[in-house]
Amino acid sequence: MIPTRTASTFAPPVMEARRWLEGVSFPADRPLINVSQAAPVDPPVEGMKQAMADAALSRDDAHLYGPVLGMPALRYGLAERTERIYGGRVEAENVAITSGCNQAFAAAISTLCAEGDEVIVPTPWYFNHKMWLDMAGVRSVPLATGADLLPDVDAAAALITGRTRAIALVSPNNPAGAEYSAALLRAFFDLARARGIALILDETYRDFHSRDGAPHDLFRDPDWHDTLIHLYSFSKAYRLTGHRVGALVTSPERLGQAEKFLDTVAICPGQIGQYAALWGMQHLDDWLAGERDEILRRRAAIEAGFGPLAEKGWVLMGVGAYFAYVAHPFAESSATLAQRLVREQGILCLPGTMFCPEDDPAGARQLRIAFANLDVPGIASFYERLASVTG
Known part of the structure; x- marks a missing residue:
């Protein structure tokens, strides 16, 4: 072989x-x-299952191809929610809905990296990120963490080369459980911006953060999208793992490139799962x-x-x-x-x-x-x- x-x-x-x-x-x-x-x-809760059943029975579009970047109402809803949680300015044109958060990561990498490029990944790492980087021909550069399992900004800076395209962080972390402070995330953002690379921030578990208030202030930067690529998962929030609903939040220009990847891989995210995620944002805050x-x-x-x-x-x-x-x-x-x-x-x-x-x-x-x-x-x-x- x-x-x-x-x-x-x-x-x-x-x-x-x-x-x-x-x-x-x-x-x-x-x-x-x-x-x-x-x-x-x-x-999912009964109300969400009923909403999904209603969509399946009464909406023809639930069974057809939808927009590659996702349902407009869901893109708008997540943009509004992101603004509400973090502050700053996020538009629907900054949001793409993906078939799970892993696909959001893969789509982001497709816009960043060519064969032989590098992404810095703290260890212990999320294994699906490592697997995708391997399959994309991208070198995973391990950033060892200490006893507190938190990555060090200076250590990351020392790993950046001419082939580095991004630093990928997960907070709250999978697998370590560590929550990265707002100050630590800001320091990584500033490093990435200064060195002309992207900061990929996977916040799949954001809704279960132990601290009250916004986990960070990165969206408050008026030019956040020149550096930050944000990933999110509806699947964990609303028990939609089998329906694969995630999100990629970045610049419209980057989404224009990601659309090529998403159209080729899945054409569009599943419609019924998107209806469920939208219903969840509208009804399930409590x-x-x-x-x-x-x-x-x-x-x-x-x-x-x-x-x-x-x-x-x-x-x-x-x-x-x-x-x-x-x-x-x-x-x-x-x-x-x-x-x-x-x-x-x-x-x-x-x-x-x-x-x-x-x-x-x-x-x-x-x-x-x-x-x-x-x-x-x-x-x-x-x-x-x-x-x-x-x-």
């Missing part, structure tokens, strides 16, 4: 982890605890605030219950949005520990080796926990099982 760029990257981590379940049984009194994937496990409160309760339970694990040498490195990122105390690599947890404890989680370069030893000590899939009692049960693990 002729080597291809697609062959150069790794298998999808979540799918690989699911294969570890083959041949393993989980008794009724000890069911599988699946903290491998950051996705809502419940369907519900979404309640969802955030529940995620924050689960985050508090992660932090409050960690003491017994800390006594056994575990370290809670990061926590936020859907994720906790932990270091384990064993000599064993997380790559084999994660598989052993399935067999011995009925826990499915992802090893840190899936979020780091192969030559980075940090990943062997780390695990990602998608705790948003557990309620507070479930977190307690999860901790009980982890505490019984031996090296």
Whole structure:
């Protein structure tokens, strides 16, 4: 087989982890605890499902090709919401609706990079970003983070070369859970602008941020779109993961280039999912605030219950949005520990080796926990099982 760029990257981590379940049984009194994937496990609320059904039954356009850059009403609605959250000026012409946030990232890269270009990515990284950069022929330049899992601006500056086209950040972070402060994001924005590159900011988990108010002030810069490329996901906010509704917010000129990519890959985002996202923005603000409160309760339970694990040498490195990122105390690599947890404890989680370069030893000590899939009692049960693990 002729080597291809697609062959150069790794298998999808979540799918690989699911294969570890083959041949393993989980008794009724000890069911599988699946903290491998950051996705809502419940369907949309009844009102949203009804709105989707109504669109399917009464709107012919719900079954036809729509605009490549998305439904005008949804583009306008997200622009208005973005202004309301962050301040500044955002127009509908700055917004494209995409088939999920991963597609928004891919579309952004298509407008930025040629073969052999570089994008700086903090580690631990979001594996789908790394996979797409591999498949696009773009070099991922790892930016190691410290014990607090926050990237350092000066360290990033030292990595910029003549082939660097962007710095890609995720906040709240996947996989680390770390929330980047407004000051840190501003510093990265200023660095990117000064060096003539883009700042890609993926805020898929924005709606579950622990701080009140705007996460940053970047949209208040009147020329934000010369540097900032913003990504968002309706899927996490409204439990629309199966409908793939994301967004790319940038300059109209860049969207003109992204339209070529989007038209070729999907022609248009799914219409019914777009109707659902629009209905959600119009009707579910109070519900979404309640969802955030529940995620924050689960985050508090992660932090409050960690003491017994800390006594056994575990370290809670990061926590936020859907994720906790932990270091384990064993000599064993997380790559084999994660598989052993399935067999011995009925826990499915992802090893840190899936979020780091192969030559980075940090990943062997780390695990990602998608705790948003557990309620507070479930977190307690999860901790009980982890505490019984031996090296």
